[in-house]
Amino acid sequence: MNITRKHRISLTHIEDVDGIGAQAILLRKFPDLVCFQTFYSEFNEFIKKIIDLNPDILYITDIGFNESYRTVYELLGKIKNVCWIDHHLISEPDKAELKKYINDFIHAADKTVAAELTQQMFLPDDEIAKKIALLSHYRDNTIENFESDRLQAIIEINQKNQENIQKIVFLLSKGEFEHKWIQEQYDIYLKEEKIEYKKLEERAKEFKIDRVKVVISFSPFFATGKQTRYLLKNFDADIVFGVNPRFQLVSIKSHDINAKKIAEEFGGGGHFDRSGFSYANLLDENDKLSSEFIEKVLKAVKENLD
Ligand SMILES: [Mn+2]
Secondary structure, three states: OOOOOOOEEEEEEOOOOHHHHHHHHHHHHOOOEEEEEEEEEHHHHHHHHHHOOOOEEEEEOOOOOHHHHHHHHEEEEEEEEEEEEEOOOHHHHHHHHHOOOOOOEEOOOOOHHHHHHHHHHOOOOOOHHHHHHHHHHHHHHHOOOOHHHHHHHHHHHHHOOOHHHHHHHHHHOOOOOOHHHHHHHHHHHHHHHHHHHHHHHHHHHEEEEEEEEEEEOOOOOOHHHHHHHHHHOOOOOOOOEEEEEEOOOOEEEEEOOHHHHHHHHHHOOOOOOOOEEEEOOOOOOOOOHHHHHHHHHHHHHHHOOO
């Protein structure tokens, strides 16, 4: 049998299960695949480097279509074959422009994620690829799932560790979902998580409005919903606020105060017992919750008690 070996490169999104999963499926299909992972902000630089490597084919997965990427669309025309698999939003003019320079454009505009598109195209009948695709689907569609969340956790703690990211891709490609190393990495994550919960407790501020106890805290590490669950459980509060300054998000949780109405005052929304809104400038110059934000929050609570 005469098999021509092709020089194949994959460039994927480094930050989540879907990007890593899409690449793992490609590696499963093509064991000699050269794997690169990038942040959104470093995509253009990577494309320039990859052109110098002169691959026969470049697979781009889960990257999205930032305006700044337009500057490299034309460069992609220099690569023999480019296959772009994605599910991020793209405008029609952008799509038309991109398609001038690449060979294959595989795109979903529904809830299908990049790893699912990759699996359907390259390994339609492979059970391990299907599982990787499913874990990715859970992540991008915010469906809680232990294995998917664990995988996301270990990807997150290794964002600055290329070697470990490569290892995650490799283990997934082999279907080693329960590998000892993955468990060890998850233990490291759990330890960091414990430290961050402690910090969340230490940063918590308690206030009294009439007989109502309000607790506000923040973490750049945890999603705000995770913060409010913890705060309501561990502080004897009537209403709690969880804040993520990195994402400029605030969550509210309470058993008997209308959280939805409070969130609406900040342009947000949600349910009676849990709601959220976004807010810029949450921290002051000392990395503490800004007093202006706290005042506004307490005022909104007070108004909604009457
Ligand atoms: Mn994705």
